[in-house]
Amino acid sequence: MKKININIAVDTVEALSKETLVNHIYVMDDSTFNSKGQGTGHLETTCQPGQVIHWVATAIDLQTPVCIRNISFLAPHTGEEKPSHPSPATCTMSELDLLTWSGTVPYYMEPGVHYRYRLELQIGNGKLSVMYVDTLSLIYEY
Amino acid sequence: MSQEITIIVMVDVEAALKDNKLDGNIYLIDNLRTDGSEGVGTDHLTTVINGSYWSDGSQATEVITNWLTGALGSLPPTLPRNFHVERTKSINEGLLQTIKNLPARKTTAAAKANAPALLSDVVNKLTKTTFIKDPEGNTRDFGIKPLTVTGDHFEKGKDDPSEQSYLAPVITDITGEAVDKNVFFTCQLGTPVYIKDGWYWCATADTSKVGEYSYTMHITLYKLVNNVYEPVKMTHDAKIKVSTAPQRNGFTGAGMGIIPLPQA
Amino acid sequence: MATAATKKEGSWDSSSVQLNIVTFVDVQKAVAKGSTEGCAYIMDNSPNSRNQGTPHLQTVCKQGQVLNWIIYAMDMDRKPDGTWPPSVRINNIVFLDSEGNDVSMIRVMDEMKILGGPDKIRSKSTPVYYYWAGIVEGSLPVGTYKYRFVLEFDPISPSTQKTYLNLDGQSLEVRNTVVFS
Numbered sequence: 001m002k003k004i005n006i007n008i009a010v011d012t013v014e015a016l017s018k019e020t021l022v023n024h025i026y027v028m029d030d031s032t033f034n035s036k037g038q039g040t041g042h043l044e045t046t047c048q049p050g051q052v053i054h055w056v057a058t059a060i061d062l063q064t065p066v067c068i069r070n071i072s073f074l075a076p077h078t079g080e081e082k083p084s085h086p087s088p089a090t091c092t093m094s095e096l097d098l099l100t101w102s103g104t105v106p107y108y109m110e111p112g113v114h115y116r117y118r119l120e121l122q123i124g125n126g127k128l129s130v131m132y133v134d135t136l137s138l139i140y141e142y
Numbered sequence: 143m144s145q146e147i148t149i150i151v152m153v154d155v156e157a158a159l160k161d162n163k164l165d166g167n168i169y170l171i172d173n174l175r176t177d178g179s180e181g182v183g184t185d186h187l188t189t190v191i192n193g194s195y196w197s198d199g200s201q202a203t204e205v206i207t208n209w210l211t212g213a214l215g216s217l218p219p220t221l222p223r224n225f226h227v228e229r230t231k232s233i234n235e236g237l238l239q240t241i242k243n244l245p246a247r248k249t250t251a252a253a254k255a256n257a258p259a260l261l262s263d264v265v266n267k268l269t270k271t272t273f274i275k276d277p278e279g280n281t282r283d284f285g286i287k288p289l290t291v292t293g294d295h296f297e298k299g300k301d302d303p304s305e306q307s308y309l310a311p312v313i314t315d316i317t318g319e320a321v322d323k324n325v326f327f328t329c330q331l332g333t334p335v336y337i338k339d340g341w342y343w344c345a346t347a348d349t350s351k352v353g354e355y356s357y358t359m360h361i362t363l364y365k366l367v368n369n370v371y372e373p374v375k376m377t378h379d380a381k382i383k384v385s386t387a388p389q390r391n392g393f394t395g396a397g398m399g400i401i402p403l404p405q406a
Numbered sequence: 407m408a409t410a411a412t413k414k415e416g417s418w419d420s421s422s423v424q425l426n427i428v429t430f431v432d433v434q435k436a437v438a439k440g441s442t443e444g445c446a447y448i449m450d451n452s453p454n455s456r457n458q459g460t461p462h463l464q465t466v467c468k469q470g471q472v473l474n475w476i477i478y479a480m481d482m483d484r485k486p487d488g489t490w491p492p493s494v495r496i497n498n499i500v501f502l503d504s505e506g507n508d509v510s511m512i513r514v515m516d517e518m519k520i521l522g523g524p525d526k527i528r529s530k531s532t533p534v535y536y537y538w539a540g541i542v543e544g545s546l547p548v549g550t551y552k553y554r555f556v557l558e559f560d561p562i563s564p565s566t567q568k569t570y571l572n573l574d575g576q577s578l579e580v581r582n583t584v585v586f587s
Contacts, residue, residue, distance in 0.1 A: 002434075003481070005480045005481045005482075005483070007430050007478070007480050009428055009430065009449050009459075011449070011451045013451060014451065014453055026447065026449045026458060026459035028430055028447045028459070028480065029480070030432040030434065030435065030480040030481060032435070038447060038459075039447040039449070039458075039459025039460055040459055054483060056482070056483075058428075058478070060426050060428050060449060060450065060451040061424060061426055061451045062424075062426060062476070063424065
């Protein structure tokens with residue numbers, strides 16, 4: 001089964017200036033199952049159990065640092081906004097730089113359910129460097 | 143995909159030409175101070191790159207490094223790239239306007255007497271564009287006027303020398319240990335002539351080569367001698383330090399596993 | 407931590423930041439389809455640009471500004487066997503007339519060129535550092551200028567050839583630059 005790459009392009013300077021990732025990230029994937037919301041902050045990646053998904057973040061200006069700090073899933077049925085895995089304690093860009101974000105879709109993934117996730121990015125080491133969006137999701141359409 | 147590294151190479155051109163050396167007249171700034179670069183803003187920079195490799199020892203990412211030069215106290219690099227050309231055009235248009243206004247000046251005897259001198263001054267200024275000698279010694283028409291730091295025509299001998307906007311130094315080569323040991327794979331990007339086709343020097347760094355390596359920047363400064371920008375070649379050393387750490391999976395903290403979807 | 411809800415008003419002019427126009431391409435899909443339709447997403451870091459994340463990006467830029475075009479394959483990760491997935495390059499950037507059909511008679515960019523060279527770390531055919539850059543003509547009349555990418559795709563299997571496909575729909579909105587005179 002083909003690996004899915006989820007590419008996150010970030011306008012880091014705008015995100016830092018406006019203090020939000022909303023409208024300043026563009027997320028797209030190469031899933032063969034026609035994901036929805038390509039090129040927006042609302043990407044719904046269509047995948048299947050057993051498939052590998054790989055997330056990568058890139059700064060559009062290439063000059064600023066951006067790293068994925070955490071990817072955590074929100075409870076799909078209860079609508080709870082509590083992420084499955086809390087954000088790690090403070091970490092530096094150099095530590096985050098060594099992390100790769102990929103994994104296999106588990107077999108217990110239920111079809112037709114939106115698994116929303118919180119994507120947390122870190123841009124440099126400043127006070128407002130950590131921001132997240134809750135608008136991305138994985139879905140198993142069979 | 144990793145962040146690009148940019149190393150800003152600021153040179154006090156006036157002082158460097160006077161002292162005939164870059165030591166003490168160069169300021170190196172990179173964008174990795176928070177990652178541990180040492181000597182940022184001084185003439186002895188050690189850029190720290192986070193090395194990353196897979197468990198088999200092969201490198202996990204390449205890091206692109208750019209060297210961008212600047213002349214201290216000169217026209218800012220944020221101006222459009224064709225600023226010099228546009229300013230030369232605009233200054234010449236202003237001078238032509240002076241000629242156009244000449245008949246009106248002839249109404250008084252004094253203005254009439256002054257006209258030839260004024261005309262000769264205008265012609266002299268109009269034709270005053272520079273030549274540039276490339277590092278190989280070939281002189282060619284540069285087509286631009288020397289400018290002051292406020293974008294006006296700089297006239298040598300008349301204006302205060304500190305008013306001159308020096309051309310940005312040009313890096314013509316990166317050599318040394320880091321290149322010899324294949325840590326830096328440098329890219330040659332055409333002839334390094336300012337404005338016309340001068341871009342910047344860059345390299346891809348192999349981040350699996352853990353250690354500290356020195357490299358030498360070959361920097362050409364330009365000195366304005368009788369309307370010709372003459373190249374003055376100098377060198378300066380800096381270091382790159384590739385730190386060691388293996389890549390880890392963000393979900394598991396170790397190798398790859400399943401994506402932690404919540405269970406129903 | 408700044409939450410998703412926090413938003414500040416007002417825009418900001420990033421004149422000191424390089425303007426990059428970044429394209430992500432689903433190489434496998436485009437080559438299989440023989441078309442770039444639905445396979446390319448373009449975005450930039452100019453605060454006022456329109457249609458971000460689509461193939462119809464309209465980049466707001468200024469006369470005399472340097473523009474960089476960068477292209478990425480969506481799969482850029484080295485494979486377990488040590489080889490790299492097929493890549494994509496911009497073979498040419500062609501400015502079009504106002505209809506978007508024919509090649510423009512107006513010179514829009516100055517010093518358009520490819521930067522970068524083959525990356526010796528990888529093989530000769532897979533450069534990582536490879537992009538187009540140019541300067542918007544200083545005296546270009548303000549307005550909208552459509553352009554096309556001619557893209558070159560690596561073969562997706564050893565038995566196939568390189569593929570060349572057009573990508574249309576992008577444009578520049580060139581605004582006036584006021585420099586002191």
